[in-house]
Amino acid sequence: MTSADLTKFRRDLHRIPEPGFQEFKTQQYLLDVIRALPQEHLSYKTWETGILVRIEGSAPEKTVGYRTDMDGLPVPEQSGLEFPSEHEGMMHACGHDMHMSIALGILQNLADNRPVQNVVMLFQPAEEGPGGAEPMLRSEEFKTWKPDEIYALHIAPEHPVGTIATKPGVLFANTSELFINLRGKGGHAARPHQTEDMVVAASHFVTQLQSIVARNIDPLDSAVVTIGTIEAGTKQNIIAESARVEGTIRTFSMDNMKLIKERITGMLKGVEASFHCETDVDWGANYCQVYNDETKTAELASAAESHGQVDFVESREAMTGEDFGYFLRDIPGTMVWLGVDTPYGLHDNRISPSEKAMDTAVEFFTDFLHSR
Ligand SMILES: CC(=O)N[C@@H](CCC[C@H](N)C(=O)O)C(=O)O
Secondary structure (H helix, E strand, O other), X not given: OOHHHHHHHHHHHHOOOOOOOOOHHHHHHHHHHHHOOOOOOEEEEEEOOEEEEEEOOOOOOOEEEEEEEOOOEOOOOOOOOOOOOOOOOOEOOOOHHHHHHHHHHHHHHHHHOOOOOEEEEEEEOOOOOOOOHHHHHHOHHHHOOOOOEEEEEEXXXXXXXXXXXXXXXXXXXXXXXXXXXXXXXXXXXXXXXXXXXXXXXXXXXXXXXXXHHHHOXXXXXXXXXXXXXXXXXXXXXXXXXXXXXXXXXXXXXXXXHHXXXXXXXXXXXXXXXXXXXXXXXXXXXXXXXXXXXHXXXXXXXXXXXXXXXXXXXXXXXXXXXXXXXXXXXXXOEXXXXXXXXXXXXXXXXXXXXXXXXXXXXXXXXXXXXXXX
Protein backbone atom coordinates (compact mmCIF):
# COMPACT_ATOMS: atom_id res chain seq x y z
CA MET A 1 0.00 0.00 0.00
CA THR A 2 1.55 3.30 -1.08
CA SER A 3 1.14 6.75 0.50
CA ALA A 4 -0.56 7.86 -2.72
CA ASP A 5 -3.21 5.11 -2.36
CA LEU A 6 -3.87 6.11 1.25
CA THR A 7 -4.14 9.77 0.28
CA LYS A 8 -6.59 8.93 -2.49
CA PHE A 9 -8.78 6.85 -0.13
CA ARG A 10 -8.72 9.61 2.46
CA ARG A 11 -9.61 12.40 0.04
CA ASP A 12 -12.36 10.37 -1.64
CA LEU A 13 -13.87 9.51 1.73
CA HIS A 14 -13.43 13.07 3.01
CA ARG A 15 -15.74 14.27 0.22
CA ILE A 16 -18.66 12.05 1.26
CA PRO A 17 -19.23 12.36 5.05
CA GLU A 18 -22.54 10.82 6.12
CA PRO A 19 -24.48 10.62 9.41
CA GLY A 20 -24.52 7.49 11.57
CA PHE A 21 -26.33 4.52 9.98
CA GLN A 22 -26.63 6.51 6.73
CA GLU A 23 -23.09 5.76 5.52
CA PHE A 24 -24.44 4.38 2.21
CA LYS A 25 -21.93 5.94 -0.20
CA THR A 26 -19.14 5.30 2.29
CA GLN A 27 -20.07 1.62 2.53
CA GLN A 28 -20.23 1.33 -1.27
CA TYR A 29 -16.81 2.99 -1.62
CA LEU A 30 -15.27 0.64 0.94
CA LEU A 31 -16.89 -2.42 -0.69
CA ASP A 32 -15.47 -1.40 -4.08
CA VAL A 33 -11.96 -1.24 -2.58
CA ILE A 34 -12.40 -4.53 -0.69
CA ARG A 35 -13.64 -6.32 -3.84
CA ALA A 36 -10.55 -5.18 -5.75
CA LEU A 37 -8.18 -6.82 -3.18
CA PRO A 38 -6.70 -10.31 -3.65
CA GLN A 39 -9.66 -12.49 -2.60
CA GLU A 40 -7.85 -15.79 -1.92
CA HIS A 41 -7.99 -15.66 1.89
CA LEU A 42 -10.61 -12.96 2.23
CA SER A 43 -14.30 -13.09 3.07
CA TYR A 44 -16.61 -10.23 3.94
CA LYS A 45 -20.18 -9.43 4.88
CA THR A 46 -22.19 -6.31 5.54
CA TRP A 47 -24.09 -5.39 8.70
CA GLU A 48 -26.34 -2.32 8.50
CA THR A 49 -24.09 0.29 6.83
CA GLY A 50 -20.99 -1.42 8.26
CA ILE A 51 -18.72 -4.14 6.87
CA LEU A 52 -16.86 -7.06 8.44
CA VAL A 53 -13.85 -8.48 6.58
CA ARG A 54 -12.05 -11.69 7.60
CA ILE A 55 -8.59 -12.70 6.51
CA GLU A 56 -7.92 -16.39 7.02
CA GLY A 57 -4.56 -16.77 8.78
CA SER A 58 -1.86 -19.19 7.60
CA ALA A 59 -1.68 -21.14 10.90
CA PRO A 60 -4.33 -19.56 13.10
CA GLU A 61 -4.62 -20.12 16.83
CA LYS A 62 -6.82 -17.08 17.41
CA THR A 63 -8.62 -14.19 15.72
CA VAL A 64 -7.39 -10.64 16.08
CA GLY A 65 -9.80 -7.73 15.55
CA TYR A 66 -9.20 -4.22 14.28
CA ARG A 67 -12.01 -1.65 14.17
CA THR A 68 -12.57 1.67 12.40
CA ASP A 69 -15.52 4.02 12.67
CA MET A 70 -17.19 5.45 9.54
CA ASP A 71 -19.55 8.37 10.16
CA GLY A 72 -19.16 12.12 9.66
CA LEU A 73 -20.48 15.04 11.72
CA PRO A 74 -23.03 17.83 11.10
CA VAL A 75 -20.25 20.41 10.81
CA PRO A 76 -20.15 22.91 7.90
CA GLU A 77 -16.55 22.55 6.67
CA GLN A 78 -14.19 25.54 6.81
CA SER A 79 -10.91 23.63 6.41
CA GLY A 80 -9.86 25.30 3.14
CA LEU A 81 -8.78 21.87 1.84
CA GLU A 82 -8.73 21.25 -1.92
CA PHE A 83 -11.02 18.26 -1.50
CA PRO A 84 -13.83 19.60 0.73
CA SER A 85 -16.99 17.78 1.72
CA GLU A 86 -19.53 17.50 -1.07
CA HIS A 87 -22.32 16.94 1.46
CA GLU A 88 -23.53 20.32 2.60
CA GLY A 89 -23.36 20.82 6.35
CA MET A 90 -21.48 17.55 6.90
CA MET A 91 -17.76 17.05 7.51
CA HIS A 92 -15.32 14.36 8.56
CA ALA A 93 -14.30 16.57 11.49
CA CYS A 94 -13.28 13.70 13.77
CA GLY A 95 -10.85 11.88 11.48
CA HIS A 96 -13.02 8.92 10.53
CA ASP A 97 -11.94 9.42 6.88
CA MET A 98 -8.35 8.86 8.07
CA HIS A 99 -9.39 5.93 10.30
CA MET A 100 -11.12 4.15 7.38
CA SER A 101 -8.22 4.78 4.97
CA ILE A 102 -5.77 3.36 7.50
CA ALA A 103 -7.99 0.28 7.91
CA LEU A 104 -8.06 -0.16 4.12
CA GLY A 105 -4.26 0.17 4.02
CA ILE A 106 -3.80 -2.48 6.70
CA LEU A 107 -6.31 -4.73 4.96
CA GLN A 108 -4.53 -4.39 1.63
CA ASN A 109 -1.21 -5.32 3.29
CA LEU A 110 -2.75 -8.36 5.00
CA ALA A 111 -4.48 -9.46 1.79
CA ASP A 112 -1.10 -9.22 -0.02
CA ASN A 113 0.88 -10.85 2.77
CA ARG A 114 -1.22 -13.27 4.77
CA PRO A 115 -0.99 -13.06 8.60
CA VAL A 116 -0.46 -16.11 10.82
CA GLN A 117 -3.60 -15.45 12.88
CA ASN A 118 -7.07 -14.81 11.50
CA VAL A 119 -7.76 -11.09 11.37
CA VAL A 120 -11.22 -9.48 11.38
CA MET A 121 -11.41 -5.87 10.22
CA LEU A 122 -14.56 -4.08 11.41
CA PHE A 123 -15.93 -1.02 9.61
CA GLN A 124 -18.40 0.22 12.23
CA PRO A 125 -21.07 2.84 11.57
CA ALA A 126 -22.46 5.57 13.84
CA GLU A 127 -19.67 6.18 16.36
CA GLU A 128 -20.69 9.82 16.82
CA GLY A 129 -24.22 8.65 17.52
CA PRO A 130 -26.48 6.86 18.10
CA GLY A 131 -23.73 4.24 18.51
CA GLY A 132 -22.99 1.34 16.18
CA ALA A 133 -20.65 -0.69 18.39
CA GLU A 134 -23.20 -2.10 20.81
CA PRO A 135 -25.68 -3.36 18.14
CA MET A 136 -22.78 -4.63 15.99
CA LEU A 137 -21.51 -6.65 18.98
CA ARG A 138 -24.98 -8.20 19.36
CA SER A 139 -25.28 -9.04 15.63
CA GLU A 140 -24.96 -12.61 14.31
CA GLU A 141 -22.54 -11.27 11.66
CA PHE A 142 -20.17 -10.24 14.44
CA LYS A 143 -20.76 -13.19 16.80
CA THR A 144 -19.75 -15.74 14.17
CA TRP A 145 -16.42 -13.95 13.61
CA LYS A 146 -15.88 -12.68 17.15
CA PRO A 147 -12.19 -11.85 17.72
CA ASP A 148 -10.17 -12.91 20.77
CA GLU A 149 -8.50 -9.53 21.08
CA ILE A 150 -9.24 -6.15 19.47
CA TYR A 151 -7.54 -2.84 18.59
CA ALA A 152 -8.47 0.60 17.28
CA LEU A 153 -6.99 4.07 16.92
CA HIS A 154 -8.20 7.65 17.00
CA ILE A 155 -6.44 10.65 15.51
CA ALA A 156 -4.88 13.07 18.04
CA PRO A 157 -4.46 16.66 16.77
CA GLU A 158 -2.06 17.60 19.58
CA HIS A 159 0.56 14.89 18.94
CA PRO A 160 3.24 15.08 16.21
CA VAL A 161 3.11 12.68 13.27
CA GLY A 162 4.78 9.40 14.23
CA THR A 163 3.30 9.37 17.73
CA ILE A 164 1.24 6.54 19.12
CA ALA A 165 -0.07 7.31 22.60
CA THR A 166 -2.13 5.29 25.03
CA LYS A 167 -2.34 4.01 28.59
CA PRO A 168 -3.64 0.93 30.40
CA GLY A 169 -7.02 1.21 32.12
CA VAL A 170 -9.40 4.11 31.52
CA LEU A 171 -8.59 6.05 28.35
CA PHE A 172 -11.97 7.70 27.53
CA ALA A 173 -14.96 8.63 29.69
CA ASN A 174 -18.49 7.27 30.09
CA THR A 175 -20.91 9.41 28.08
CA SER A 176 -24.58 10.19 27.99
CA GLU A 177 -26.34 12.43 25.54
CA LEU A 178 -28.86 14.93 26.90
CA PHE A 179 -31.99 16.15 25.07
CA ILE A 180 -34.35 18.44 27.00
CA ASN A 181 -37.61 20.05 25.89
CA LEU A 182 -39.23 22.97 27.74
CA ARG A 183 -42.82 23.95 26.97
CA GLY A 184 -44.74 26.98 28.28
CA LYS A 185 -47.00 29.76 27.02
CA GLY A 186 -45.66 32.07 24.32
CA GLY A 187 -47.05 35.43 23.30
CA HIS A 188 -46.41 39.03 22.36
CA ALA A 189 -42.95 40.42 23.19
CA ALA A 190 -44.61 43.48 24.79
CA ARG A 191 -46.82 41.44 27.14
CA PRO A 192 -44.35 39.20 29.02
CA HIS A 193 -46.63 39.09 32.09
CA GLN A 194 -49.10 36.99 30.08
CA THR A 195 -46.52 34.40 29.03
CA GLU A 196 -44.08 31.82 30.35
CA ASP A 197 -40.96 32.65 28.42
CA MET A 198 -39.00 29.48 27.49
CA VAL A 199 -35.93 31.49 26.41
CA VAL A 200 -35.63 32.80 29.97
CA ALA A 201 -36.40 29.37 31.46
CA ALA A 202 -33.82 27.61 29.25
CA SER A 203 -31.21 30.29 29.98
CA HIS A 204 -31.66 29.88 33.75
CA PHE A 205 -31.49 26.11 33.40
CA VAL A 206 -28.26 26.17 31.34
CA THR A 207 -26.67 28.56 33.85
CA GLN A 208 -27.78 26.39 36.77
CA LEU A 209 -26.30 23.29 35.10
CA GLN A 210 -22.83 24.78 35.53
CA SER A 211 -23.09 24.33 39.28
CA ILE A 212 -23.25 20.53 39.00
CA VAL A 213 -19.59 20.03 38.13
CA ALA A 214 -18.56 22.97 40.32
CA ARG A 215 -20.55 21.97 43.41
CA ASN A 216 -21.67 18.33 43.25
CA ILE A 217 -18.62 16.49 41.88
CA ASP A 218 -15.67 15.71 44.14
CA PRO A 219 -12.98 18.23 43.06
CA LEU A 220 -10.48 15.36 42.91
CA ASP A 221 -12.67 13.58 40.36
CA SER A 222 -13.68 14.82 36.87
CA ALA A 223 -16.91 15.32 34.96
CA VAL A 224 -18.22 17.40 32.09
CA VAL A 225 -21.70 18.72 31.33
CA THR A 226 -21.65 20.48 27.96
CA ILE A 227 -24.61 22.03 26.18
CA GLY A 228 -23.94 22.06 22.45
CA THR A 229 -27.20 23.52 21.12
CA ILE A 230 -30.13 25.64 22.30
CA GLU A 231 -33.09 26.24 20.02
CA ALA A 232 -36.06 28.42 20.85
CA GLY A 233 -38.44 30.89 19.32
CA THR A 234 -39.55 31.88 15.86
CA LYS A 235 -39.13 35.70 15.75
CA GLN A 236 -37.44 38.46 17.73
CA ASN A 237 -40.69 40.00 18.93
CA ILE A 238 -42.46 36.80 19.92
CA ILE A 239 -41.95 35.21 23.32
CA ALA A 240 -41.00 31.57 22.75
CA GLU A 241 -43.41 28.88 23.89
CA SER A 242 -40.81 26.12 23.63
CA ALA A 243 -37.09 25.53 23.85
CA ARG A 244 -34.82 22.56 23.22
CA VAL A 245 -31.47 22.11 24.91
CA GLU A 246 -29.03 19.41 23.72
CA GLY A 247 -25.77 18.35 25.29
CA THR A 248 -23.59 15.58 26.63
CA ILE A 249 -22.42 14.34 30.02
CA ARG A 250 -18.96 12.81 30.60
CA THR A 251 -17.76 11.03 33.76
CA PHE A 252 -15.12 8.53 34.79
CA SER A 253 -17.41 6.77 37.28
CA MET A 254 -20.93 5.47 36.86
CA ASP A 255 -21.75 6.87 40.33
CA ASN A 256 -21.03 10.37 39.04
CA MET A 257 -23.10 9.69 35.90
CA LYS A 258 -26.04 8.68 38.15
CA LEU A 259 -25.50 11.71 40.39
CA ILE A 260 -25.43 14.15 37.45
CA LYS A 261 -28.60 12.70 35.95
CA GLU A 262 -30.35 12.97 39.34
CA ARG A 263 -29.24 16.60 39.69
CA ILE A 264 -30.47 17.45 36.17
CA THR A 265 -33.84 15.80 36.89
CA GLY A 266 -34.07 17.77 40.15
CA MET A 267 -33.15 21.05 38.46
CA LEU A 268 -35.81 20.51 35.80
CA LYS A 269 -38.43 20.14 38.55
CA GLY A 270 -37.21 23.48 39.90
CA VAL A 271 -37.41 25.06 36.43
CA GLU A 272 -40.98 23.76 36.04
CA ALA A 273 -41.98 25.32 39.37
CA SER A 274 -40.14 28.60 38.77
CA PHE A 275 -41.26 29.21 35.20
CA HIS A 276 -44.65 27.43 35.16
CA CYS A 277 -43.65 25.15 32.33
CA GLU A 278 -43.36 21.48 31.45
CA THR A 279 -40.11 19.70 30.70
CA ASP A 280 -38.95 16.29 29.54
CA VAL A 281 -35.52 14.76 29.29
CA ASP A 282 -34.15 12.02 27.04
CA TRP A 283 -30.69 10.63 27.84
CA GLY A 284 -30.09 9.56 24.20
CA ALA A 285 -27.12 7.30 23.50
CA ASN A 286 -24.94 6.23 26.43
CA TYR A 287 -21.40 4.86 25.86
CA CYS A 288 -19.39 2.97 28.44
CA GLN A 289 -15.84 4.12 29.09
CA VAL A 290 -12.90 2.96 26.94
CA TYR A 291 -10.96 0.69 29.29
CA ASN A 292 -7.70 -0.66 27.87
CA ASP A 293 -6.67 -4.15 28.90
CA GLU A 294 -3.42 -4.03 30.93
CA THR A 295 -1.67 -6.92 29.16
CA LYS A 296 -2.68 -6.08 25.59
CA THR A 297 -1.78 -2.44 26.15
CA ALA A 298 1.64 -3.39 27.52
CA GLU A 299 2.23 -5.66 24.50
CA LEU A 300 1.19 -2.91 22.07
CA ALA A 301 3.31 -0.33 23.91
CA SER A 302 6.33 -2.59 23.75
CA ALA A 303 5.77 -3.20 19.99
CA ALA A 304 5.47 0.57 19.46
CA GLU A 305 8.59 1.33 21.49
CA SER A 306 10.67 -1.07 19.45
CA HIS A 307 9.15 0.01 16.09
CA GLY A 308 11.46 2.20 14.02
CA GLN A 309 8.67 4.42 12.65
CA VAL A 310 6.88 5.13 15.93
CA ASP A 311 7.42 7.42 18.89
CA PHE A 312 5.45 5.88 21.76
CA VAL A 313 4.05 8.18 24.43
CA GLU A 314 2.19 7.26 27.63
CA SER A 315 -0.97 9.38 27.46
CA ARG A 316 -3.43 10.72 30.01
CA GLU A 317 -7.10 9.80 30.11
CA ALA A 318 -9.51 12.13 28.25
CA MET A 319 -13.16 13.13 28.57
CA THR A 320 -13.78 12.10 24.96
CA GLY A 321 -16.25 9.26 24.44
CA GLU A 322 -15.99 6.29 22.04
CA ASP A 323 -18.34 3.38 21.57
CA PHE A 324 -15.26 1.20 21.00
CA GLY A 325 -15.58 0.97 24.81
CA TYR A 326 -18.32 -1.64 24.24
CA PHE A 327 -15.92 -3.88 22.29
CA LEU A 328 -13.32 -3.51 25.04
CA ARG A 329 -15.87 -4.37 27.75
CA ASP A 330 -16.32 -7.74 26.05
CA ILE A 331 -12.96 -8.44 24.40
CA PRO A 332 -9.46 -7.61 25.71
CA GLY A 333 -7.65 -5.04 23.63
CA THR A 334 -6.59 -1.45 23.47
CA MET A 335 -7.29 1.86 21.78
CA VAL A 336 -4.53 4.32 20.90
CA TRP A 337 -4.18 7.93 19.86
CA LEU A 338 -2.39 8.57 16.55
CA GLY A 339 -0.54 11.90 16.25
CA VAL A 340 -1.75 13.95 13.25
CA ASP A 341 -0.27 17.36 14.12
CA THR A 342 -2.99 19.93 13.39
CA PRO A 343 -3.62 23.13 15.38
CA TYR A 344 -7.38 22.51 15.29
CA GLY A 345 -9.08 20.11 17.67
CA LEU A 346 -11.49 17.25 17.03
CA HIS A 347 -14.93 18.52 15.86
CA ASP A 348 -13.38 21.85 14.73
CA ASN A 349 -14.57 22.88 11.24
CA ARG A 350 -10.96 23.71 10.28
CA ILE A 351 -9.32 20.42 11.36
CA SER A 352 -6.79 19.25 8.80
CA PRO A 353 -4.90 16.16 10.01
CA SER A 354 -1.53 15.41 8.43
CA GLU A 355 -2.02 12.62 5.90
CA LYS A 356 1.56 11.43 6.56
CA ALA A 357 0.28 9.98 9.84
CA MET A 358 -1.56 7.30 7.86
CA ASP A 359 1.77 5.78 6.72
CA THR A 360 2.91 5.40 10.33
CA ALA A 361 -0.37 3.83 11.38
CA VAL A 362 -0.56 1.39 8.47
CA GLU A 363 3.06 0.29 8.89
CA PHE A 364 2.77 -0.11 12.65
CA PHE A 365 -0.57 -1.93 12.73
CA THR A 366 0.34 -4.20 9.78
CA ASP A 367 3.48 -5.26 11.68
CA PHE A 368 1.60 -5.50 14.98
CA LEU A 369 -1.19 -7.69 13.55
CA HIS A 370 1.44 -9.89 11.86
CA SER A 371 3.17 -10.30 15.21
CA ARG A 372 0.07 -11.49 17.17
C1 LIG B 1 -13.95 10.70 19.66
C2 LIG B 1 -15.16 11.52 19.83
O1 LIG B 1 -15.13 12.72 19.66
N1 LIG B 1 -16.27 10.87 20.18
C3 LIG B 1 -17.52 11.54 20.46
C4 LIG B 1 -18.54 10.52 20.90
C5 LIG B 1 -19.91 11.14 21.10
C6 LIG B 1 -20.87 10.30 21.87
C7 LIG B 1 -22.24 10.90 21.99
N2 LIG B 1 -22.82 11.29 20.75
C8 LIG B 1 -22.24 12.10 22.93
O2 LIG B 1 -22.19 13.24 22.47
O3 LIG B 1 -22.32 11.90 24.14
C9 LIG B 1 -17.32 12.59 21.56
O4 LIG B 1 -18.02 13.61 21.51
O5 LIG B 1 -16.49 12.41 22.47
